[in-house]
Amino acid sequence: MTELRDLLARTTEHALTYLDGASDRPVRRQVSAGELVAALGGPVPERPSDPAEVVDELARAVDPGLVVTNAGRYFGFVEGGVVPASLAADWLTSVWDQNPAFSALSPAATAAEEVCRGWLCELLSLPGTASAGFTSGAQLANLTGLAAGRHHVLRAAGWDVEADGLFGAPAVTVLAGQERHATVDRALRFLGFGTRSITPVPVDDQGRMRPDELERALGRGPAIVCAQAGNVNTGAADPLRRIGELTRAHDTWLHVDGAFGLWAAAVPELAHLTDGAELADSWAVDGHKWLNVPYDCGIVLCAHPDSHRAAMGLSAAYLARGGGRDGSDWSPESSRRARVFAVWAALRSLGRSGVAEMVRTCCAHARRCAELLASYEGITVLNDVVLNQVLIRVGDDDARTRAVAEAVQVEGATWLGTTTWRGSTAIRISVSDHATTHEHIDEAVRAVLRAARG
Template sequence: PLPAKLEDVALGWLRDVLGLPPETGVGFVTGATMANFTCLAAARHSVLKQAGWDVEADGMCGAPPVTVVVGEEAHPTLFKSLGLVGFGRNRVVRVPVDKQGRMRADMFPDLSGPTIVCLQAGNVNTGAFDPAPQIIPKAKAANAWVHVDGAFGLWAAAAPCKAHLMAGYADADSWATDAHKYLNTPYDSGLAFVRSPDVLQAAMAISAAYLPSSSTRDPANFTPELSRRARGIEVWAALHTLGRSGLADLVERTCRYAVRFAEGLRAAGYTILNEVMFNQVLVTFGDDERTRRVIAGIQRDGTCWCGGTTWQGQTAMRISVSSWATTDADVERSLQAMIRVASELA
């Protein structure tokens, strides 16, 4: 049917613009949480199969232990996914991070036995990327599976001036991202990429006497759901409309806007906590209480909307720029409103 064909077309485009291996398979899922879950289920299948265990048939009880390595600043949805897939949210090895939230390669542990390493491409607060060129070779030398949580950051590969941030990530085994972020599709548009479609299918496939069989790709064999909407249509439509150059411009333009926000707020005397390398900005307006008051004031003002966060123990305002509709004028007007509200609450 047409929805399945459009998914195939969109997959080819996605592999191209994101710089993923040509054999990569994909499951169109609800969002980054289910994308992480789907990829981790594939990882579970692979590492336990290598250990002689059929997890789909025999479950996790009695299975060989699997080591899961994450960074200290991994996103909460990754931990939720680890719990759902049976590894547990707390039974992980946490690698220390630097001030930007990047995993410290010099603190990366020695690996042995079935292992899954989870990297982050684009921290939700700072935009930072784990050092894949240093970590992935270590993981591969130990025969570990490497998964990438790239809800925001995976899209850096589509922009020539930001593609360097994704250096080394194509050597991973799976990647999770959201289309509702940089592609600006509606919610319920996650993408679970797995290097080996056979591994993804082994973890997700379903068969029943009443279900038709086909020699072509069956989307139901690559996602947790059997019954689902045709999510690939919005992804296909966004890519078809933007094209390669349009998507590159969207990423580069929003990253430029993030830099402008940081420069303007810093010039006004406020503290920028992160290295603005992607589309995220963290700013404080003094102590934690004052920062919270300014955030509330900006939200009441209504010119723009920014939320609060806590970064390594400090309250901050988080600016995240990813909308196709944002213009230079919007940025300048929003920046003026932020500075005005902050000065009024001084």
């Protein structure tokens, strides 16, 4: 035990060294994949090595390739930081090494999942009876919600898809906005629908699904509608109340991809963006985005627990049931990390007001960023900044916009990426980290201006 204590103390020093220097180091260093592979690689080791030396070697080899996403200066993809209690809980999660697939394996982890299920329903203003699964991210959360929907609509049509598969099943109409996230298409591929089975619904200039176009596309027979809260480019949410009314009138399953945007429901002055979300049948949301828990963490919630369990349930003679919640009934994963402990710690440490303040502050930073950049000639803000996403274009020129983004990335003081919006290149700035301050935003603006001025 003494050797293990010494090893963990040494590991703690590596972690603290990284955290202490995170605010000063480049967000992303210019290092090649080949250099990293060379530092980590070589022939497979022939003999055991001292664990302390292994940890030292790992910390040294990967350091140039680490991207600082949790120190307030990362604005590339929608990636949250890590709140302190959640980071500490995640360390304990590795020590405890619990598997929440069955309550017999970990009564503690499955109890924490049940508690967090209730807390999340309250925070997001969703039905308190909704079931929940804890997944690796919104990709599997979307897949799970859509699998529950597939089961539900085909069962209503007299078909058991879990027993009989899709060959010969009644056709299911799938409708999704033209600006849906790519993980929706991927989830539908995994579920056997294929991307050509998706009927794209036209959207407005902010990427929001148009209810009038959805109404025209809805017909008879089994159908699933995929809406979103939080367009990955603009942050806009589909008009969920009207969409929910339409899907209920047509007895159609409604799934909401709310990876980051659904967290707006926790903020009173932003809750109008997700108004009507409670009318949906399933929802996907990320913990590692706006709840700021460590990777990986997604959550699927479902208003129809029976359909959720039917789509995901796992059983075998040797799998003992402990009488409590069994996580494998609600997620595609069986053996998995007890990521819920980090969720519990984040929710317990922040509380309702803390979650709201984190989301509120990120949105205020995004508005500040947009206002500052829009005041300079040659920089155009392309979206209505309603949440945490800012789209800008430099000189109304694709090449120049890309060049500015690349120059900012190389400089390293901050990091932001590019996207394609309505056929043109844009710089996308996502503010999702509780550690971001006004000073970080001002430095990001200065970095863009330095690059734009050449």
